[in-house]
Amino acid sequence: MTGDPDGMLSWDESVFRDEHVFEIDYVPETFNHRESQVESLKYALRPAARGSRPLNTMVRGPPGTGKTTAIQKLFGELAAQTDVQTAHVNCQVDSTRYAVFSRLFERLFEYEPPSSGISFKKLFGQITDRLIDEDEVLVVALDDVNYLFYENEASDTLYSMLRAHETHSGAKIGVIVVSSDLGLDVIDELDARVQSVFRPEEVYFPVYDVTEIADILGERAARGFHDGVLDRPELEQVAELTAENGDLRVGIDLLRRAGLNAEMRASKTIAAEDVDSAYEKSKFVHLSRSLRGLSASERALVEVLVDHEGERAGDVYEAFEAETDLGYTRYSEIINKLDQLGIIDAEYADVEGRGRSRTLTLAYDAEAVLDRLE
Numbered sequence: 328m329t330g331d332p333d334g335m336l337s338w339d340e341s342v343f344r345d346e347h348v349f350e351i352d353y354v355p356e357t358f359n360h361r362e363s364q365v366e367s368l369k370y371a372l373r374p375a376a377r378g379s380r381p382l383n384t385m386v387r388g389p390p391g392t393g394k395t396t397a398i399q400k401l402f403g404e405l406a407a408q409t410d411v412q413t414a415h416v417n418c419q420v421d422s423t424r425y426a427v428f429s430r431l432f433e434r435l436f437e438y439e440p441p442s443s444g445i446s447f448k449k450l451f452g453q454i455t456d457r458l459i460d461e462d463e464v465l466v467v468a469l470d471d472v473n474y475l476f477y478e479n480e481a482s483d484t485l486y487s488m489l490r491a492h493e494t495h496s497g498a499k500i501g502v503i504v505v506s507s508d509l510g511l512d513v514i515d516e517l518d519a520r521v522q523s524v525f526r527p528e529e530v531y532f533p534v535y536d537v538t539e540i541a542d543i544l545g546e547r548a549a550r551g552f553h554d555g556v557l558d559r560p561e562l563e564q565v566a567e568l569t570a571e572n573g574d575l576r577v578g579i580d581l582l583r584r585a586g587l588n589a590e591m592r593a594s595k596t597i598a599a600e601d602v603d604s605a606y607e608k609s610k611f612v613h614l615s616r617s618l619r620g621l622s623a624s625e626r627a628l629v630e631v632l633v634d635h636e637g638e639r640a641g642d643v644y645e646a647f648e649a650e651t652d653l654g655y656t657r658y659s660e661i662i663n664k665l666d667q668l669g670i671i672d673a674e675y676a677d678v679e680g681r682g683r684s685r686t687l688t689l690a691y692d693a694e695a696v697l698d699r700l701e
């Protein structure tokens with residue numbers, strides 16, 4: 328970087344060489360520290376490259392541990408080197424069986440199924456016919472599959488997919504289910520009829536340790552910042568804060584925000600204070616992501632809770648009903664989902680004279696939640 332020697336940025340300078348590398352959808356060039364997981368996935372997928380049905384796989388691990396990235400990388404390789412069809416479905420967005428299969432249709436045919444709505448049976452038939460006619464193998468990654476469980480759609484979705492080769496002879500579909508909800512026992516929560524046909528290979532993605540985090544983020548910083556912008560002590564500071572949370576996304580967001588903070592001070596280098604103040608926002612990346620996927624009524628409950636923290640579920644319901652007109656059953660389902668997502672805590676407590684009742688609290692600072700709902 329050129330400029331005056333006092334370490335100040337001039338108007339036409341930036342600490343960023345390429346800010347895009349800090350964005351959420353950026354697929355990194357190098358993907359270290361996940362060698363054994365990638366090997367296991369390759370082993371499961373290898374039959375597909377030979378034209379056979381791949382082994383079904385269950386990928387588990389906390390948020391931000393590289394699960395999606397590993398699959399994207401392997402799908403990219405399959406697309407470049409084989410005829411295998413791959414489909415990555417984000418179940419946070421497509422959270423019903425119909426939506427999932429619409430996405431598969433779109434992937435294979437390169438246009439959306441008719442919006443007038445065709446029956447599931449027909450949609451499914453068109454997908455399998457296509458695979459049989461073209462003699463293609465399809466690998467489906469159901470990413471964030473926990474969302475299908477929250478909507479009670481997981482068993483139906485998997486059952487159709489796993490039995491495709493029986494119901495439509497010759498259709499070869501393999502599935503990779505990906506869950507970052509460690510409280511969810513995927514197999515246990517499926518219906519018995521699904522359990523009897525689903526014996527997946529298991530691949531676990533543990534959190535990265537602080538050394539691995541520093542290595543990965545150091546590499547990202549070298550691509551994203553100009554030389555000399557981020558020194559070792561600040562990189563280590565970022566790595567330690569990230570390790571506290573375990574989600575690599577926190578670290579990537581932290582790098583970008585710390586860079587912006589340095590620029591705000593017109594400084595050519597990131598200082599410890601830039602990292603500290605960035606962390607006040609970056610530590611909430613997970614919350615932001617969870618909130619983004621919520622429906623209007625789910626958001627409404629979060630909003631109601633901001634004013635009714637710590638109250639009993641029955642009392643909170645009155646305020647919720649006034650906002651949404653929804654019944655108690657749906658209300659209970661929403662509580663369960665928000666609890667599983669870690670946005671709220673719903674804990675049973677004994678209430679005098681009224682038996683056991685759930686008390687609802689936000690799992691995060693109310694102000695941080697409100698900021699991110701807007």
Ligand SMILES: Nc1ncnc2c1ncn2[C@@H]1O[C@H](COP(=O)(O)OP(=O)(O)OP(=O)(O)O)[C@@H](O)[C@H]1O
Pocket residue numbers: 350351352353354355357358359360361388389390391392393394395396397471506507532543575576579
């Ligand atoms: N080994 C790695 N090398 C480089 N970047 C990585 C690595 N692992 C993860 N990342 C980056 O961290 C971020 C989160 O990774 P990813 O989305 O793959 O996590 P995930 O485990 O799928 O998370 P979630 O369960 O929340 O969906 C991504 O931006 C990705 O680029």
